[in-house]
Amino acid sequence: MRIIKAAVLMGAAAMLSWAPARADIVPPFKGNDTGGIISYELAQRVDARQLAVEHCASYGKVAKFLAVDAQYGGYVSFACRWVPYGASQRPLRTLY
Known part of the structure; x- marks a missing residue:
């Protein structure tokens, strides 16, 4: 029984050693209802302002x-913020 457990453990260790760690993969756009981040590489290729405005507008x-x-x-x-009533700042509007 010990030999079988050792063989299974060795097989599992061999399979895990072939898999990449994947600890360095971060999505280029990530956010929630309080705000988010956009990778600088993505911000150079697309309109980062439009991405952020659409994301916050969904909330x-x-x-x-x-x-x-x-x-x-x-x-x-x-950051995604509420616009208080009577505030001097107006919401940013973009064209689709």
């Missing part, structure tokens, strides 16, 4: 850009 909020890390592997971060 009934407006986008506020926070920071840009303009380097390889960097991100554009944004």
Whole structure:
């Protein structure tokens, strides 16, 4: 019985050693109802403002850009905020 368990353990270890770790894969666009991040490479290819506005609009909020890390592997971060009644800021509107 020990030999069978050892063989199964060795087989499982061999199978896991062939699989990639996949710890470095991050989606180019990720967010929730409080905000999100857009990879800098994606932001150079598409309109990052439009992505953020559409994402926040799906929650009934407006986008506020926070920071840009303009380097390889960097991100554009944004927050989704409520626009209070009577605020001087108007929601950003984009054309489809």
